[in-house]
Amino acid sequence: MVSKRSEDRVFVFPPATALDSCEGAFTIGAQNAYMAENGAYTGEIGLEQLEEFGIQTILIGHSERRDILGEDQALVAEKFSYFKAQDFEIVYCIGEALEVREKGEEAVMAHLLSQFEGIDLSYEKLIIxxxxxxxxxxxxxxxxxxxxxxxxxxxxxxxxPLLYGGSVKPENIKEITAINGVDGVLVGSASLDVERFSEMIFA
Structure with missing residues (x-):
């Protein structure tokens, strides 16, 4: 995640296997975690493991976890509530599929607002x-x-704060961050190339 002002922070959400390998002046966050300190949740990462790496930031509600891994709004809201109680900084993702977009702006907004069910929008450590x-x-x-x-x-x-995420890359980041109401960007595949990611940070 890249903010639009140079004095703002850069967040990096690496794979779980690389959480202890990150260096630099970045805020490191988890792509996902389970709503428990520890326990028999095979394949999951709990609060205890995040604390071991000093992580206090988490990504919740990403479209891939919703669509591919089947996380419904009830589960997403439960995760939000748990990590809010742990005083985590939360980057909360919302979005719509093409079929919703094609129905028009009113349908888009109804869909997006439904993804705030169970989410405390007044939480001070919330980034959307x-x-x-x-x-x-x-x-x-x-x-x-x-x-x-x-x-x-x-x-x-x-x-x-409201970020935009959707095929952000060096070629369009300046145009996107210049838009009124865009407080930063959530970068996906373009961040996998170190040189291109660096170019976006300093754009």
Whole structure:
């Protein structure tokens, strides 16, 4: 995640196997964790493991966990509540599929707002990331008009930092971060290339 001002922080969410290998002036966060300190939750990471690495930031609600791994809103909200209680900084993701986008702005907003069910929008350590699913990993970003309109509508419902995530890359990051209402970006596949990621940080 990259913020739009040079004095803002850069967040990195590495795979769980690399949580102890990150160096540099970054805020390191977990891509996922289970809602327990520890226990018999095969394949999961608990609070105890995150604390071992000094991690106090987590990504919740990403579209891949919702769509591929079947995390419904009830589970996402439960994760949010648990890590809020642990005083974590939470980057909370919302987004819509192409079929929703094609129904128009009203349908998009209804869908996005439904993803705030069970989420405390007044939580001071909450950062929201809007990621149109149809623009993730496809090389196609939403137009500046689509981003501006959606962010403006979302900002009517909360006063928290709002990031844009959807095929953000060095070639379009300046244009996206210049949009009113975009407080930073959530970078996906473009961050896997160190040189391109560095270029975005200093854009």
């Amino acid at each position: 990331a809007y990621e149109p699913i149809w623009a993730i990993g496809t090389g196609r970003s939403a137009t500046t008009e689509e981003i501006s309109s959606t962010h403006a509508s979302l900002k009517e419902h909360f006063d928290r």
